[in-house]
Amino acid sequence: MLNPSGLKKQLDYLIHLSERRSYLIAVSGGADSMVLVWLFNELKDVGYPFQVAHVNYGLRGSDSDLDQKVAEDFCKKNNIKFHLYQVSEKDRKPGNSIQFWARELRYRFFREIQEKEHLEFLVTAHHLNDQLETFIINLSKAAGINGLSGIPANSNGILRPLLNFTKEEIYCFARENNIAYREDLSNQKNDYLRNRIRNCIVPELLETNDHFLENFRKSLSYLNQTRDFVQEKIQETENRISIADRPHTILSREKLAQESDFAKFEILKKYGFNQENEIPKIFNTENGSSFFSADYRLIINREELIFKKRTGDEEQNQDEEIVLIENFDFSENQIIINLESNIGSIEEINKTFEWCFDAGKLRFPLRLRRQQDGDEFFPYGFSGKKKVSKFFRDEKISILARRKIWILADRENSILGIIPYRQDRRYAGDEKTNNILRIFNKSKNEI
Structure with missing residues (x-):
């Protein structure tokens, strides 16, 4: 009581x-x-x-x-x-x-x-x-x-x-x-x-059942104990295949590949790589390849997996794709992503914007990329769809400036927004939204 x-x-x-x-x-x-x-x-x-x-x-x-x-x-x-x-x-x-x-x-x-x-x-x-x-x-x-x-x-x-x-x-x-x-x-x-x-x-x-809530309370306790036990075993597995943890975490790719799919998923999820259909690529890609999550860069070095904490000093390559968020944890009603704190200060994003997405409509992982030929989206506040190239012309954005603009896209390469100018209205949250993904950036003039 x-x-x-x-x-x-x-x-x-x-x-x-x-x-x-x-x-x-x-x-x-x-x-x-x-x-x-x-x-x-x-x-x-x-x-x-x-x-x-x-x-x-x-x-x-x-x-x-x-x-x-x-x-x-x-x-x-x-x-x-x-x-x-x-x-x-x-x-x-x-x-x-x-x-x-x-x-x-x-x-x-x-x-x-x-x-x-x-x-x-x-x-x-x-x-x-x-x-x-x-x-x-x-x-x-x-x-x-x-x-x-x-x-x-x-x-x-x-x-x-x-x-x-x-x-x-x-x-x-x-x-x-x-x-x-x-x-x-x-x-x-x-x-x-x-x-x-x-x-x-x-x-x-x-x-x-007269004891439904009491039984539910016990079930939650069992689930939490199970989760804690699984996490403990996963940590033991990671420790066993670890090569080094300073200054970067380094795991044996060969040994991790021999673990169960569940163990691979749980270990990689700790570093933000939690999209199941993307995980096989980590074990099959060529030496020198890189993968990006919100907080880590994963480098394939022969049979080593090197997890480097990302910093704001990383170069933004024109062809680079940045994984912004691998998945949405539906145990939370809301996840908030500040671009600056997640992927570092981005020089070209110097304008305040704030977008609210209905997480249930999104296909993860979400990533940042540059403009591609044929890109089109459904800009918020407008009817119909629009080619990104025409949007840039209408906004009077120069050719050089366009090459620096980041586009937020989903797993299927659909555009969710052109940062920091316009969100795609198809994925915006509304009054019925229960699980919200909020993405924002603060103007340098406001810091």
Whole structure:
């Protein structure tokens, strides 16, 4: 059962440390986040200092203001530092997806508060029912064991201490302790995939077995243990075939080729090479060939596989193709790629752009390449398709400048966008998008 002592033990387990930490709690005003902040308030005197952040999007009129009031009143009553972001006309309005826009806005706000207040962890109130919804979504997308293992309790500086508790347990706890909260009635609408799963599929599943959620909780635990065991064995295999690991990782190509397809895939995936139909090329290509992932360059040196960490100093050859992302991990709702941090500073990309893609429509891996004869795409904001050569003419881009422009393409060589000018509208995210790939670059004038 949910209690302050249980939360303390859960947090200790998550961070594996005994010294004091600091936290920013994301509070919406709903039952789950209000219970979370109540629990932290009970623990603040025993080593868990925290502050609270709330975003008022203003999308539900007075209901949005009442959500804010519940969270803010609790913080005032208990002398908790409260950070509010009030969305206004100055904020960029939703483009293709309100969910994407809202998610980006709040996490940017959270990061700013964490940096300003020196708060180490962001804490969210995801619970076991959220886990079940994510599991079903990932099951439908062949996400593999990582996706089926659920939302991580501790990843990228975000803690989710309520993951083992059901929504009903959280509601009961709120009632027993007279914790005020607000219901978001928009969750009852079936306009998004997650809402349809939550409102239609999950209730049917729960009716099949009185212990469904408890059994699901155990199944997640088994899946996580299986994943950890597999990763341990994969690491043992890599160590056995390793030739050197400083300054670069070097593996025996011959020995890796003798391993199972699963082992080859898992080892190469660690370095960003996780497209199954591309892996055989690594073992059949000629000496001196190179492969690129977002973070590594793989060099074939006779019977050695040399993995070199990529830097911003690498030359951008006119004929080079850069693998930007091998695949999308559907255990995450969103993956964000900053071109500069992923492939280094690119001189010719000196203009801000930000593209949102529906990951379910993309054919991975995605790569950067130069213009090719016959290239055409469907530019966002225009009807019909257009030849890239004509697009360059219309944009008055010189011949020399065109040779330096990067084109984002997919596995089938379809164009996803001309960087940094125009995205292809066929793959853009919209209000129905559940898994988002965001690609952006910051102008040098903004750095």
